[in-house]
Amino acid sequence: MSDTAFSAPGHAGVLATQAHQLMAVWLDAAAGPLALLDLSFPSLALGGFLRSDLPGLADAGAIPAAATAFYGRFRAAGGHRPLFGLGGVEDAAMLAAAELAWNQPGRQRLVYTQDPVAPAILETLHQAGAWMLVRGAAAVAVARLPALSVLPLVIETDGEAARYTLLLPAEAAPQMRRRLTEAGWGFGHVTPGKDAAEDSSGPVVLCAAPLPLPHDAPLLTQIPASALIHDGAYRSEADGAYSWVWTGPERHVRMVFGTLPPAARWLKVAVIGAGKAAQLEGLVATLDGATLPHRLERWSETSAGVIVDLPPGYSGSPILGLAVPATVQEPEGIRRLGLCIHKIEVFV
Amino acid sequence: MRSLYDCTVFCDDPAALAPVGVAVRDQLQAFRAIGPHDRILHQIGNNGGHVFVLRALRQFPGVVTIHDIGLFYLYELETRGIDPMLAQMAFSAPRLASVYGRHWKRLNMKTAANYALFDMQRELLQRSSGVVVHSHFARAKLQAIYGPELTRHVSVIPHFAPPAYMPEQAEARRKLGLPADAFIVTTSGFATRAKRFDWMMEALEAVLKQGLELIWIHAGEERPEEYDVSAQLQNFPLLRERTRITGYIDEEALNAQIAACDLLLNLRFPSVGESSGTLARALAAGRCCVVSDTASYRELPREAVIHLPVFNQVRALVQAVRALHQDRSMLHSFGANARRYAETELSMASVAARYREAIEESQAHTRPRPGLLPRPLPSVPPILVMEGGETLSRESVAETLRDVTGHCRLLLKFRDLAELAASYAARPPLLAELLPEHVKVMDLRVLAPEDAPDNAAEGVPAAAAQEALLGPLAQASGILLQLEIAGSAA
Numbered sequence: 128m129s130d131t132a133f134s135a136p137g138h139a140g141v142l143a144t145q146a147h148q149l150m151a152v153w154l155d156a157a158a159g160p161l162a163l164l165d166l167s168f169p170s171l172a173l174g175g176f177l178r179s180d181l182p183g184l185a186d187a188g189a190i191p192a193a194a195t196a197f198y199g200r201f202r203a204a205g206g207h208r209p210l211f212g213l214g215g216v217e218d219a220a221m222l223a224a225a226e227l228a229w230n231q232p233g234r235q236r237l238v239y240t241q242d243p244v245a246p247a248i249l250e251t252l253h254q255a256g257a258w259m260l261v262r263g264a265a266a267v268a269v270a271r272l273p274a275l276s277v278l279p280l281v282i283e284t285d286g287e288a289a290r291y292t293l294l295l296p297a298e299a300a301p302q303m304r305r306r307l308t309e310a311g312w313g314f315g316h317v318t319p320g321k322d323a324a325e326d327s328s329g330p331v332v333l334c335a336a337p338l339p340l341p342h343d344a345p346l347l348t349q350i351p352a353s354a355l356i357h358d359g360a361y362r363s364e365a366d367g368a369y370s371w372v373w374t375g376p377e378r379h380v381r382m383v384f385g386t387l388p389p390a391a392r393w394l395k396v397a398v399i400g401a402g403k404a405a406q407l408e409g410l411v412a413t414l415d416g417a418t419l420p421h422r423l424e425r426w427s428e429t430s431a432g433v434i435v436d437l438p439p440g441y442s443g444s445p446i447l448g449l450a451v452p453a454t455v456q457e458p459e460g461i462r463r464l465g466l467c468i469h470k471i472e473v474f475v
Numbered sequence: 476m477r478s479l480y481d482c483t484v485f486c487d488d489p490a491a492l493a494p495v496g497v498a499v500r501d502q503l504q505a506f507r508a509i510g511p512h513d514r515i516l517h518q519i520g521n522n523g524g525h526v527f528v529l530r531a532l533r534q535f536p537g538v539v540t541i542h543d544i545g546l547f548y549l550y551e552l553e554t555r556g557i558d559p560m561l562a563q564m565a566f567s568a569p570r571l572a573s574v575y576g577r578h579w580k581r582l583n584m585k586t587a588a589n590y591a592l593f594d595m596q597r598e599l600l601q602r603s604s605g606v607v608v609h610s611h612f613a614r615a616k617l618q619a620i621y622g623p624e625l626t627r628h629v630s631v632i633p634h635f636a637p638p639a640y641m642p643e644q645a646e647a648r649r650k651l652g653l654p655a656d657a658f659i660v661t662t663s664g665f666a667t668r669a670k671r672f673d674w675m676m677e678a679l680e681a682v683l684k685q686g687l688e689l690i691w692i693h694a695g696e697e698r699p700e701e702y703d704v705s706a707q708l709q710n711f712p713l714l715r716e717r718t719r720i721t722g723y724i725d726e727e728a729l730n731a732q733i734a735a736c737d738l739l740l741n742l743r744f745p746s747v748g749e750s751s752g753t754l755a756r757a758l759a760a761g762r763c764c765v766v767s768d769t770a771s772y773r774e775l776p777r778e779a780v781i782h783l784p785v786f787n788q789v790r791a792l793v794q795a796v797r798a799l800h801q802d803r804s805m806l807h808s809f810g811a812n813a814r815r816y817a818e819t820e821l822s823m824a825s826v827a828a829r830y831r832e833a834i835e836e837s838q839a840h841t842r843p844r845p846g847l848l849p850r851p852l853p854s855v856p857p858i859l860v861m862e863g864g865e866t867l868s869r870e871s872v873a874e875t876l877r878d879v880t881g882h883c884r885l886l887l888k889f890r891d892l893a894e895l896a897a898s899y900a901a902r903p904p905l906l907a908e909l910l911p912e913h914v915k916v917m918d919l920r921v922l923a924p925e926d927a928p929d930n931a932a933e934g935v936p937a938a939a940a941q942e943a944l945l946g947p948l949a950q951a952s953g954i955l956l957q958l959e960i961a962g963s964a965a
Contacts, residue, residue, distance in 0.1 A: 416500045
């Protein structure tokens with residue numbers, strides 16, 4: 128770990144991320160169990176904190192075609208599921224999958240987006256009874272949905288305000304306003320907006336101190352193989368709670384973690400196996416497509432922690448890549464294999 | 476190029492080596508860094524490792540250097556399945572594709588003719604704002620096939636001679652364990668039929684029979700399935716005793732082999748317009764080279780290489796090898812001229828300057844970059860309409876469907892059912908005759924509004940159903956086809 132003092136990323140970047148974190152905590156406390164569909168891939172601004180098992184794109188037809196093609200390669204949940212928002216038939220199948228939190232009883236469906244949502248998707252989600260939490264300009268388009276109330280939410284931290292809009296059925300709005308107010312008292316000062324008996328259009332404002340940066344717990348978060356969102360690896364495998372994923376058949380695997388916590392400074396990829404030592408020796412790491420130095424914490428000839436230091440001032444949602452010189456034939460199978468990844472840890 | 480531009484290389488191999496100051500980036504994430512007016516230069520050859528380049532230049536058109544004039548093999552690797560490949564053949568050479576596509580799809584007949592006849596260059600020519608080839612032969616061939624309009628942006632820039640470290644001959648021989656005073660003849664690369672090992676072995680055997688000693692080294696791999704050098708060598712007993720075949724060697728070892736030789740034989744016949752990187756190295760090393768007097772090799776300076784005629788090749792090669800063996804000053808003179816040519820015309824600075832010129836000229840003709848533009852997902856397949864009757868032909872259908880991929884609907888309109896029936900009778904089977912090989916019929920409906928009974932079971936009159944289906948074409952008679960068209964909408 129670096130001995131240099133922590134240098135904060137851009138002010139707005141820190142606060143934007145902190146706002147997402149606060150929003151996640153606030154919603155979790157107020158709304159009860161949630162099933163989140165986060166349409167802000169690759170940043171997954173809310174999903175990173177609320178552990179969404181449904182990442183997706185708000186409108187694949189509205190972003191550059193090359194970006195759509197690239198994002199379309201990724202598979203969520205350890206490689207077992209495509210992203211939501213790339214095609215009508217697959218999207219419908221995904222929303223119907225029984226194992227998802229989305230379909231578990233007792234959970235409120237919530238969609239998060241920070242971009243305008245494709246009309247067809249919007250309609251589908253509206254019909255599924257989902258609430259929508261919207262950031263930024265997307266609120267204008269989404270607000271046109273019928274029979275939804277608009278509940279503005281503001282998080283003020285250190286003099287900066289992050290604005291969201293929660294859209295939910297009219298009959299649920301007053302109660303949600305109350306719950307948000309009550310939940311907010313737990314970690315900040317809340318201005319609930321106008322009373323429900325009056326014109327309840329005012330925002331609910333949460334004024335909170337920035338979340339403290341951890342100093343005595345260097346591990347910020349870890350992503351098990353079963354939860355990885357990747358391109359260039361097979362489906363994850365598991366033995367009980369222990370999961371792993373083999374990269375291949377391509378030499379280059381890319382992984383998305385969503386938005387990193389503001390204090391994140393380095394990552395460690397637990398490579399618990401490789402076909403041969405040369406795959407670790409000739410490894411190349413990339414960050415957002417550019418090569419990046421890395422170091423190995425050797426555990427054996429074919430296992431190591433691959434450590435990547437984030438560039439100073441880096442904030443946002445990285446796409447981490449690992450490329451091996453060559454893949455090898457699986458000893459008793461047909462797969463071409465690269466690295467066996469157990470988990471990724473994010474450190475301060 | 477780095478002295479002329481701020482360069483970034485996008486590649487599918489993050490470990491790729493680049494000169495100092497040139498970043499290497501993941502080509503799949505190029506959309507993060509490329510702008511609509513940035514200068515882009517693609518490098519493409521007939522090689523499986525270039526599939527990503529073909530896909531990238533569709534997203535981000537720019538200038539493309541075509542290293543191989545025939546790209547059929549590349550397209551085979553890039554497309555998945557026979558139908559998309561048939562679509563590409565139809566796009567590249569529509570008239571040929573109707574015959575060769577039918578043979579391939581229906582008779583499973585694909586031969587070397589496919590690779591020779593379908594160069595698959597139309598897409599590159601159309602998509603790119605500039606095209607670079609390495610010889611006037613290559614440009615002339617493209618012009619002859621595709622016409623002046625489509626090839627007006629093609630420039631000729633020779634392949635540069637790489638400034639690799641080439642050891643001195645004596646040093647190279649010492650390292651390779653080769654005799655210092657032997658006359659060494661070298662060939663390199665994959666042993667393919669076009670490299671005319673048959674002429675070479677016959678000629679070298681004849682030289683040996685005349686009492687001149689030599690060693691032949693093939694610095695490269697054999698491809699027995701294409702041309703079995705080792706097996707053929709058995710027919711040449713004198714040469715067999717003096718031959719070494721190295722198998723695969725890395726770049727450093729190849730440079731050493733080239734530096735160690737007296738004479739590099741780089742024959743090609745027939746040539747498809749390719750250029751040889753090995754030859755460029757040999758020229759840079761000041762080696763005397765023999766090439767076939769054909770295609771792009773004809774354009775090499777007469778004083779820098781020896782051109783072997785395409786008739787009486789063996790006899791001519793025997794004479795050339797004898798003369799060079801016996802007159803070392805002539806051998807060295809050609810080598811010196813070769814080095815001078817490499818250091819001037821083929822120098823990095825000279826080639827870079829020509830590239831700059833081609834790139835800057837192409838900026839006046841930039842194409843939109845689909846990779847940077849949103850592409851809304853299509854919802855309802857379009858309806859294309861063609862008039863039935865005598866004007867309907869396979870060529871006209873192919874032309875109508877030329878820019879379409881995926882699902883579509885095609886209405887073949889006839890005056891009435893009687894005309895439709897007459898068309899069928901005149902050209903059975905009509906659809907098989909009309910539709911290109913890469914088009915699949917998913918559904919077919921005969922339309923005859925004046926004859927259709929009401930669809931009482933569904934409670935919707937047929938006319939109303941047809942209205943809903945076809946809108947303004949509701950009164951048409953004909954055949955409505957639901958099609959799936961393979962290909963990449965080149």
